[in-house]
Amino acid sequence: MTSNQRTASVHLGANRVATSVTDCVSDHLRKLLTSVSTKAISRKEYVEHLRAAIVATDNLGLLQNAIEPVLKGKKALDKFQHIVISEHALLGPLEDMLTKKTMFPKAKRRVQNIGHAFSDRDIKIHLAIAPQAECFTSLLADEDFLTAPITGATPVHSWANLVTRIRDACPRAEVTVWNFEKPDEIMPSFFSSLLGIENDLLDRRTRHDISSKACEHLKNAKLLTEIVQIDDELQTRMDVQYELDLSAIGSMPNVSLARS
Template sequence: MQIIYHLGAHCTESERLCRSLLRDRGPLSKAGTVVAGPARFRHVLREALETLGGAPASAETQAFLLENVMDEDSPDRIIFCNENFLGQPNWALAQNQIYARAGEKTSGLRQLFPDAPTAFYLSMRSPATFLQTLISKGNAPKQTGAALLLDPATLRWSNTVASIREACPDATVTVWCDEDAPVIWETVMRDMAGIDDSLELAGAFDLVETLINKRGMRSLRQAIAPGMAPADRHRIIAAHLEKFGQADALDMEIDMPDWTQDYIDQLDAIYDADVEAMARMPGVRVLRP
């Protein structure tokens, strides 16, 4: 059995992705993949993490966890989604890092099922919009001087991923950009669930349908056929977003003190280079259109 942890991140539609997977819980279960219900597993896993303190779980503890988080017997994989696995949102940028305790947190998760192959999934977004969104939701970084000491130009998702890989060298890490999520949503779902294109997913359009108008959504559903190759699906979704996208849903205005457009462009360029760096890291996969 393979263990999948979706780590978030915050402000990247991670909860919506969890809901999309849960919508398809029945078909996925028949295909051998269990999507654990958050209300059922979060308390159980949290208590186990606190009790173990980073030590590997015994066979008895693992059996207890599985019995309490699912009803299925011996699935091929089980998915746990929790955007707080790496910490609470107001600690997401503490110590001028993106999830400074990512290595420690994922090491603890890895030890819950130490003998099972494990994979981590993480969605990212530009530090410029990540910081803006965290603050707009009341989650300003918890550090002395708050955002005054935070230099977004020094933030690197690759450092976060590298710390996960160092802490869990036998676990793979799959990442994608939140900016690409509307186009690759179904691809992410299938990759996380370990299924091919033959199984139709009810949650495949859960994100894109919030971004385009009703006419565009009708056209999109007609244009995409079951089993269509991912590249063709991505191309069609991108075209519909361009033609039918709702500007107020697609465009985010960044309003940070003293941030010029040139500075925002600089942050985006750093982010793009960081994604390319992650694509070259051993044990790391980047899902892209």
């Protein structure tokens, strides 16, 4: 980052892939971020001060003043050169990811809200994805979402379609898609890129927390594949779709694909 860039770096999904990111920011790292004029928004701050504007469905969510320049009881956000938001369910709840006709039907409006809310900043959007079968396993393990039998005829959603809609909703944003097939390998690079710092500046405590806390849902889903069985035909279609998605995303204009 150059010193005169004002940025908003937003990790907006997908659900249960790169989770507990801001929980891994150690006190040492937080001081380092402050020294380079970076504010990492905590989960509590996001819920209390930002979420209503970003998920709004009316014009209120498009007003920059709904977010900046003030965080109650904190320094004004506009005093920071760089703002970091990590909210893995920003695009919608889990059921919007896997059980709707279109994956995350509200994605366009929410990304537009981000663009308008931070209209005076360069925007960097980070989307973490994983194989559809692993995401579906996480869904199947949650009894609250077992609303219909899962068979080979179940629709398989496309990550590439979602990425296209995100890119087109905020054309000025720099969009990076992260392939979390191997979460432990990709997480340090994802974490440092989101925060806008070099990988070697991550202290030992942060690296430990990344390994032990982050991506817990995704890691559990990988273990659950041994217990929760998906229809063979559906599994095959999901595996094929993920490879097609990676290929399509890798060739998209104005989108970067990061692999471990």
